[in-house]
Each structure stands twice: as C-alpha cells, then as structure tokens.
Amino acid sequence: MGTVIPFAHGSEIYGANEAAENVYAVLGGVVRTYKVLEDGRRQIGSFYSTDDIFGLEIGDAHDFSAEAVNDCKILAVKRSSLLALASSNNEIARQLWSLTAAELQRARTHMMLLMKSAQERLAMFLLEMAKHSIAHAEIDLPMSRQDIADYLGLTIETVSRTLTQFSREAIIELPTSRHIFLRNSAVLSRLSE
Amino acid sequence: MGTVIPFAHGSEIYGANEAAENVYAVLGGVVRTYKVLEDGRRQIGSFYSTDDIFGLEIGDAHDFSAEAVNDCKILAVKRSSLLALASSNNEIARQLWSLTAAELQRARTHMMLLMKSAQERLAMFLLEMAKHSIAHAEIDLPMSRQDIADYLGLTIETVSRTLTQFSREAIIELPTSRHIFLRNSAVLSRLSE
C-alpha cells in the first residue's frame, strides 16, 4: 500500500499550504518540516527519522513544508484512502487520531524547549538525538548547524559555542562536527530537567 | 449532558499527570493550562475562554495542569462517555480528532511565537486577545502580567516595559493595566508577521 519514493538531500517533499494529498512514512533517512517567515527566519518544527510518520493534517493543506535532510526513502500513502478506511474502521480512525496526538506531544515538548536557555536546549536536543540513535551514547548528526539552530531557535554561532563548551566540560566529545559522544548524560539530563 | 461546575479564580481544575476523567468546555471565564518545572519556572500552554474545549487527552493522564484565571463556569463531560459515543459514531470520533488537531494548531502557533523577539510576542499576544474580544480593538485582560509573561516566555518586567513602549509609540493605549485599546493594529500585525 502506497508508493516508495526516494528524495535526494535538500529536495522538497511538500510545501506549506499545498494540498495535503498524502501522508508520509520515513523508511530511511531524515526529514525536516519547517516554516519560513517573511524576513527569512526559518523555524524547523520537527525532524522525522525511520518509522516516523509525518504530513498528516486534519485540514486539507499542509501547514509546514517538508524537505529531505539527507537522502531519504519515503512511503507516500493517499490521505483519501486512509480517511476512507477510517470511516468504516474504528481502529484505523483511532490510529489517525493517535498520530495527531503524537504530533501534539511533539509540539508541546518543543514549546517547553523554546522557553529554556541555550544550554538547556542543546542538552534536550542531544538527548533526543541519542534516544533515536542505535548506540545510546553516540550520535551521528544528519543535519547541519543551521538546521539545529533553526530547530532550537538559536543562531549557528550559539549552537557551535555551546557544543564546544560542553566539550570543554567533558560532557560530550566531538571527534568531528557531525559525530558526538555523550560522556556525561547525567549532566545533560539535569540541564534538560 | 455533563455537569456544570463553578471554579473561583485561581482554583485548580485538574493537575498534570492526574487521570484524565473529564473533558471540559468553558461556559464563562478564562482558564489557563500550564506546567511547572523543577526550578519553579512556569510555562503557560494556553488560555481558554468561552466555548473553548480543553483537557482532552488521548492518553489517560493530563499532561498540563489547569486553573481558573478568573471566576469560571465549566462544563465537565466524562471522557469515557465521549469515547463510548465515538466508538459507535464516526461523526463524534471525527470531532474528537478535530479537537486534538485544533490543539496541535494552537501549540504550533505558540511554538512560532516563542522564537520571536519580545515585541513580536507581545504583538501576537495582543492581536490574539483582540480576536477573542467583543470589540475588535479593545481588550479586557483577564490575566495578570505574570500570566502573560509565563505564556510568552518573558519576565513581567519585559512585558511591562514592552507595553509601555507600545503605548509611548501610540500603538496601544493603556487606561488601566488590564484594559487596552489597539490604536495601530497595522503596526502590530507587521510586528507579528
């Protein structure tokens, strides 16, 4: 059911305000959803990785845009067929509702993140990334500093400085800019509250 | 259907992590939902006024607390009976889903707000309040500066200063601290983007 589509890194999956024809599942790679304000500032709403579902709207239009962070395999499923299924199958209907609730959870967590200090935001971000990674204390970042900054509501400089600070304090290790070892998750947890 | 309950200003309607037994509708007054962090910081998630519905969770526990901002009339409806209805009635099921989607919309708007400057946050807040008020350009704030600050992720001092600045610039008029006239909504709209 649905169609598997590959997306090259940086390519658009859908745009904000476009008709929401499909719902998407990540089979491989990482996707970002975002909005761009008139003055050029970009807010990244979420990153989605393997097994995550995104692009489900209750209205007829997407309210964020979606792009491939790196090369992705995406499963696209017609929204109309899902809705048709849901109308006769309570279990499916409940699962669609549940997906929206999961998005709500995501948004609320992100909201809580955005009222914190730069250190706390980075701590939360690293722990979140670590949870999604295979090795619990080793992260391979698929996204750029700019992506992280736009996700956390900070500048790339602040992201960079905060990470080097963590590194100086031996909380993390940064063999390369995209590769991070968590050396003191306890401190990160405390920072992220 | 359901029970009408009055809540005095400041009284708790439910606490975070409590079992979500009811879903609530505001018949009169204003409600705030919030979370308190270990260090005492409080984040207000949303304000709900007449005809708004709050406290609907897909899990079994509330994840925010809810309090009456001022004296309220609240209709409490058993969640279990709504869910029972939904299981046999697709229209009800769809409306429950829709309510969660509306919450998601709220959370995303709030997320966008929290990445902006103090001026922009206040501008968005004032316009949001104005939309809910009877007279389009006149606001009677039900909540304190502390509530506003915790909603916008600012301090009361910054809220106060920004409002007086708007007042000096003739964007608003402040006959009393809880009563605001919008004198230049265009500027506010531009600020809020």
Place this chain on the structure above:
DNA sequence: CGTGCAGTTGAGCAAATTCAACGCTTGTGG
C-alpha cells in the same frame, strides 16, 4: 489610614546575537 499586592521603572548584568575573521574540508579545473 495603613498594609499588601500588582504593576512600573531604573541600573547593572548576563546571555545570546551580530559582524567579522579564520580554519578545515571538499570538490573542481588547470
């Protein structure tokens, strides 16, 4: 007529941003 709370205002400070320079890696053309 005080007392207390909510809101405002000011001064100094801390945090994050801006602007700018620099280093490292990568890819391309000579």
Place this chain on the structure above:
DNA sequence: CCACAAGCGTTGAATTTGCTCAACTGCACG
C-alpha cells in the same frame, strides 16, 4: 597532482536584548 574557490563550522569582539535586583507608585481592601 596541486592550487584554489566554496561551503561549513568555529572563534573572537562588540553590541543588543532581555533578565535580575531593587526601588517606587497606585490602587484595593481591611
């Protein structure tokens, strides 16, 4: 194979923004 531009990330200095701490005002309530 080397030189060199381009992009990404880091670092530094100056500036801006919002926060902290403190004093003060006005209003409501006893």
